[in-house]
Amino acid sequence: MLDDHCLVTEGYLKQIHPGSLAARIGLPVDDESADYLVVNRMLLLWPVDENGLIQGEDAYSSGPASITKLSLDELPRQYVDLVHGSRDASPRA
Template identity: 35%
Template sequence: MITELRPAAERSWQLLADRAGTEPDPRKRANLEIVARHVREEVRGDVPALMETLVPQPVYEVWGASDSVGPKGYDEVKAFYEASIAIGKNRLEFEISNVLVEHDTVATEGIFRHAYTGELLTSRGFAAEDEVEPAAWYLVEYRALIVWPIDVGGLIEGERMYVGESPRILRRLEPGECDHLGPPNRG
């Protein structure tokens, strides 16, 4: 489901857009712009537009606190994003604190924020059953660094995500609070 971008989500990656707007080198500016477009389309849930930012056979790697391996190839990456959209994980904040850009790489560091149910938190081992209510929604965050390799044609070759910690539960969300996070129909 494609959704509109909410200002709170867009503000979280403003540093990336600002950096693109001030980059004098055309190749570096294009790299920043393709990463910004990728993030925007992911949060909107527009899988075809998102996949257009990637090379035909992208490779994703996840390192650190996550036990995820990462999808490889067009079909796996597309399925990864479709699964993310199904649970609302794509509707996120990525509060970027650092951006580095070279002619073949962009790196972004910051805090990811999501809305997860208590059930998801316990099923993935992020919380004990007595810490959360299964049907309640919780604001979670974790620090991560993403390295975005860019091919000579200007498309993203995948993501190398370095996750420094498991999602931390910040608080239970009240109905309507942070409604830009999680599924669009979250209560």
């Protein structure tokens, strides 16, 4: 939605978190060595000036809609390489 003063977007933000980070930010995880898909319902407000330029961002969420433990095979290769380095040396399809 867009009016003269604000662009409003809403939807789901999906992020993968290492279990240790998830625990540090207060998410209920049972294994800090695992990785979790965290899905949040988000509302974003983008204030717009008189020239139609976005001037900022305000985001709101009521907390996770779901938290799912992922197996190593479910993780994207780039994530494994970035977060875990050489934790898994086997090739992926």
